[in-house]
Amino acid sequence: MGAEVGPDPMVVAEAMFDRDAASQSLGMALVEVEIGRAVLSMTVLDHMVNGLEVCHGGFLFTFADSAMAFASNAGNERAFASHADIDFVNPAPLGAELTATATTVVARGKLNVHDVVITDAAGTTIAVMRGRTLTVGGPVA
Amino acid sequence: MGAEVGPDPMVVAEAMFDRDAASQSLGMALVEVEIGRAVLSMTVLDHMVNGLEVCHGGFLFTFADSAMAFASNAGNERAFASHADIDFVNPAPLGAELTATATTVVARGKLNVHDVVITDAAGTTIAVMRGRTLTVGGPVA
Amino acid sequence: MGAEVGPDPMVVAEAMFDRDAASQSLGMALVEVEIGRAVLSMTVLDHMVNGLEVCHGGFLFTFADSAMAFASNAGNERAFASHADIDFVNPAPLGAELTATATTVVARGKLNVHDVVITDAAGTTIAVMRGRTLTVGGPVA
Amino acid sequence: MGAEVGPDPMVVAEAMFDRDAASQSLGMALVEVEIGRAVLSMTVLDHMVNGLEVCHGGFLFTFADSAMAFASNAGNERAFASHADIDFVNPAPLGAELTATATTVVARGKLNVHDVVITDAAGTTIAVMRGRTLTVGGPVA
Numbered sequence: 001m002g003a004e005v006g007p008d009p010m011v012v013a014e015a016m017f018d019r020d021a022a023s024q025s026l027g028m029a030l031v032e033v034e035i036g037r038a039v040l041s042m043t044v045l046d047h048m049v050n051g052l053e054v055c056h057g058g059f060l061f062t063f064a065d066s067a068m069a070f071a072s073n074a075g076n077e078r079a080f081a082s083h084a085d086i087d088f089v090n091p092a093p094l095g096a097e098l099t100a101t102a103t104t105v106v107a108r109g110k111l112n113v114h115d116v117v118i119t120d121a122a123g124t125t126i127a128v129m130r131g132r133t134l135t136v137g138g139p140v141a
Numbered sequence: 142m143g144a145e146v147g148p149d150p151m152v153v154a155e156a157m158f159d160r161d162a163a164s165q166s167l168g169m170a171l172v173e174v175e176i177g178r179a180v181l182s183m184t185v186l187d188h189m190v191n192g193l194e195v196c197h198g199g200f201l202f203t204f205a206d207s208a209m210a211f212a213s214n215a216g217n218e219r220a221f222a223s224h225a226d227i228d229f230v231n232p233a234p235l236g237a238e239l240t241a242t243a244t245t246v247v248a249r250g251k252l253n254v255h256d257v258v259i260t261d262a263a264g265t266t267i268a269v270m271r272g273r274t275l276t277v278g279g280p281v282a
Numbered sequence: 283m284g285a286e287v288g289p290d291p292m293v294v295a296e297a298m299f300d301r302d303a304a305s306q307s308l309g310m311a312l313v314e315v316e317i318g319r320a321v322l323s324m325t326v327l328d329h330m331v332n333g334l335e336v337c338h339g340g341f342l343f344t345f346a347d348s349a350m351a352f353a354s355n356a357g358n359e360r361a362f363a364s365h366a367d368i369d370f371v372n373p374a375p376l377g378a379e380l381t382a383t384a385t386t387v388v389a390r391g392k393l394n395v396h397d398v399v400i401t402d403a404a405g406t407t408i409a410v411m412r413g414r415t416l417t418v419g420g421p422v423a
Numbered sequence: 424m425g426a427e428v429g430p431d432p433m434v435v436a437e438a439m440f441d442r443d444a445a446s447q448s449l450g451m452a453l454v455e456v457e458i459g460r461a462v463l464s465m466t467v468l469d470h471m472v473n474g475l476e477v478c479h480g481g482f483l484f485t486f487a488d489s490a491m492a493f494a495s496n497a498g499n500e501r502a503f504a505s506h507a508d509i510d511f512v513n514p515a516p517l518g519a520e521l522t523a524t525a526t527t528v529v530a531r532g533k534l535n536v537h538d539v540v541i542t543d544a545a546g547t548t549i550a551v552m553r554g555r556t557l558t559v560g561g562p563v564a
Contacts, residue, residue, distance in 0.1 A: 019192025022200060050210075051160025057222050058206040059163060062199020069191075081198050082393065083365060083414060085226030085508060087536050087555065089529050106512050106548055111364065113510050113551060125529055128536060130553055132365060132510065223534065224506060224555060226367060228395050228414065230388050247371050247407055252505065254369050254410060266388055269395060271412055273369065273506060301474030304482060332492075333442030339504050340488040341445060344481020351473075363480050367508030 007141050009033045009074035015141035016073060023066045026059060030070065036104035038070035044096045054091035057127075060098075061086050064116040064129035067102035071114055072133040073140045079112065084131030090124055097121045110135040148282050150174045150215035156282035157214060164207045167200060171211065177245035179211035185237045195232035198268075201239075202227050205257040205270035208243035212255055213274040214281045220253065225272030231265055238262045251276040289423050291315045291356035297423035298355060305348045308341060312352065318386035320352035326378045336373035339409075342380075343368050346398040346411035349384035353396055354415040355422045361394065366413030372406055379403045392417040430564050432456045432497035438564035439496060446489045449482060453493065459527035461493035467519045477514035480550075483521075484509050487539040487552035490525035494537055495556040496563045502535065507554030513547055520544045533558040 006012075013033040017023060023040075026048065031039040042063050044055045065081060072079040092098060099119050106113035116129040147153075154174040158164060164181075167189065172180040183204050185196040206222060213220040233239060240260050247254035257270040288294075295315040299305060305322075308330065313321040324345050326337040347363060354361040374380060381401050388395035398411040429435075436456040440446060446463075449471065454462040465486050467478040488504060495502040515521060522542050529536035539552040 016192055020197070021188050022191050022197030025188040047162050047166040050163050051157055056161075056163030056203060056206070057225070058199065058203020061202040061206070061225075062197060065197070065199040065202070081229055083226065083228045084198070084202075085224065085367065085553075087224045087529065088222055089531055089536070106510065106551060108512055113512070128529060130508075130510075226412075226508065228388065230390055230395070247369065247410060249371055254371070269388060271367075298474055302479075303470050304473050304479030307470040329444050329448040332445050333439055338443075338445030338485060338488070339507070340481065340485020343484040343488070343507075344479060347479070347481040347484070363511055365508065365510045366480070366484075367506065368484075369506045370504055 006076045009035055012074055012076045012141040013038065013070045016070065022062065026062060028063065028066055033070050033074050035074045036071060036107065038067050038074065038102045040067045040070065040100045042098050044092050044094050044098065046094065049094050054093055057088050060088065060092065060118060060127045061129065063098065063100050064118055064127065065131065067100035067116050068114045068131045068133065071102040071104055072112060076140050077135050078138045078140055079133040079135040082132050082134050084129055086127055086129040088127050090126050092120060092126045098126060147217045150176055153215055153217045153282040154179065154211045157211065163203065167203060169204065169207055174211050174215050176215045177212060177248065179208050179215065179243045181208045181211065181241045183239050185233050185235050185239065187235065190235050195234055198229050201229065201233065201259060201268045202270065204239065204241050205259055205268065206272065208241035208257050209255045209272045209274065212243040212245055213253060217281050218276050219279045219281055220274040220276040223273050223275050225270055227268055227270040229268050231267050233261060233267045239267060288358045291317055294356055294358045294423040295320065295352045298352065304344065308344060310345065310348055315352050315356050317356045318353055318389065320349050320356065320384045322349045322352065322382045324380050326374050326376050326380065328376065331376050336375055339370050342370065342374065342400060342409045343411065345380065345382050346400055346409065347413065349382035349398050350396045350413045350415065353384040353386055354394060358422050359417050360420045360422055361415040361417040364414050364416050366411055368409055368411040370409050372408050374402060374408045380408060429499045432458055435497055435499045435564040436461065436493045439493065445485065449485060451486065451489055456493050456497050458497045459494060459530065461490050461497065461525045463490045463493065463523045465521050467515050467517055467521065469517065472517050477516055480511050483511065483515065483541060483550045484552065486521065486523050487541055487550065488554065490523035490539050491537045491554045491556065494525040494527055495535060499563050500558050501561045501563055502556040502558045505555050505557050507552055509550055509552040511550050513549050515543060515549045521549060
């Protein structure tokens with residue numbers, strides 16, 4: 001008899017992703033998912049830019065929020081974002097290839113805090129997000 | 142001869158909106174824009190929901206962020222968002238008709254603070270955002 | 283027999299204040315407390331200023347945080363702050379007479395959002411705070 | 424001729440600290456300061472607790488805010504906090520010996536983002552803060 005082992009975090013993430021029209025519509029892809037950590041990629045497309053030809057801050061937030069969701073649900077317990085804040089550090093022009101890396105920095109029962117960093121292909125920081133999730137339980141996958 | 146009068150805030154907003162593929166791709170519409178205030182509408186569409194059939198938090202943020210952009214640029218001086226935070230209060234299901242109302246609460250030179258409230262058709266609060274913009278000058282329209 | 287009536291919010295606040303060495307040590311005073319709203323006063327004293335002769339931002343935060351605590355506990359149910367953010371708008375010099383007004387903007391079950399505005403005697407905004415509390419129950423007074 | 428070398432960051436911090444009645448009144452001490460990093464210590468004293476015998480969140484914020492100030496001014500250029508947010512993770516009881524470690528995570532010209540972690544003697548996280556400073560120039564020491 002061993003400890004109960006949940007499904008593989010990448011399997012949980014893929015099940016979530018299949019149902020997530022929002023992340024799909026922005027062309028996001030899963031790169032790596034483990035408990036308390038997720039890495040996603042996204043390229044800035046035509047319909048994501050504002051009048052200044054740079055990615056709308058809302059889509060940077062959406063990208064970071066998705067990374068946080070995959071990290072916080074990787075243990076196969078449903079969690080919801082309750083609050084998040086984002087600093088826009090550098091603009092991301094059309095065509096930029098972005099990576100979002102989410103890391104859980106505080107896990108205390110049901111309330112968790114996660115940091116997400118968005119970088120471009122050169123490693124320049126585009127935005128940093130900090131978000132809070134509330135674990136409500138129930139399987140994800 | 143009187144004081145210099147800038148273009149009508151709604152005209153400025155429409156010029157911004159015409160170039161804003163991001164806000165258009167989410168089906169947002171301008172309802173009302175004046176200096177320090179903007180009201181936008183958006184309906185939760187198929188491609189905006191996540192696996193739980195509710196609007197992805199990132200699109201709620203994008204909606205609020207756009208409302209803030211229209212409010213903060215209404216005086217025809219370019220302003221950029223530097224930081225924003227959002228509280229997710231209630232889920233917005235597929236088909237929900239949302240309104241975002243942005244109000245400038247602090248204006249001190251170049252640094253400004255804005256509050257945005259997202260409500261549904263029944264007046265229920267869906268999310269509240271607080272954001273900061275930096276005015277960098279140069280005409281918008 | 284009517285509905286159960288809790289203790290007067292100002293009585294609850296005074297009971298909290300009597301045990302609150304922190305708020306007392308900064309010379310705060312209760313001005314007005316009702317459900318979802320509290321007004322406090324504080325003068326910037328010698329030991330509150332930093333090297334620039336203006337009130338340390340931490341004491342402005344403490345002042346706002348106390349106002350939020352009185353507003354969120356006024357219904358005689360214990361609530362704790364889980365997260366708060368503050369914008370420092372204008373400096374508060376030594377001797378400034380400050381007022382903090384806390385208002386509950388979102389109340390949905392146990393998770394609540396409150397806004398606090400700090401102004402000086404002339405009505406100038408010194409800082410704005412937004413904070414979140416979690417109601418855990420149990421009487422305050 | 425070499426590059427201009429500024430004063431030692433610890434010397435700059437000590438000059439700031441000597442003028443900082445606020446940090447002194449809470450019994451803070453400088454542990455370590457370098458460019459983009461500062462470590463401070465503080466013990467939870469009688470006048471810092473609220474009615475629940477735990478450190479008032481405002482003093483945790485003040486502690487973190489001071490650590491951020493020392494990190495952001497270590498290069499001997501004046502910087503002011505414009506906005507900060509804090510997550511209260513665990514309570515800090517009377518007598519707890521706390522450490523605040525501030526690290527600059529984004530430095531892009533005048534706008535900088537810093538993370539501060541407060542831990543107790545056992546290494547438990549008490550609070551995490553993220554703050555933004557604006558460098559305005561002029562020597563500190």
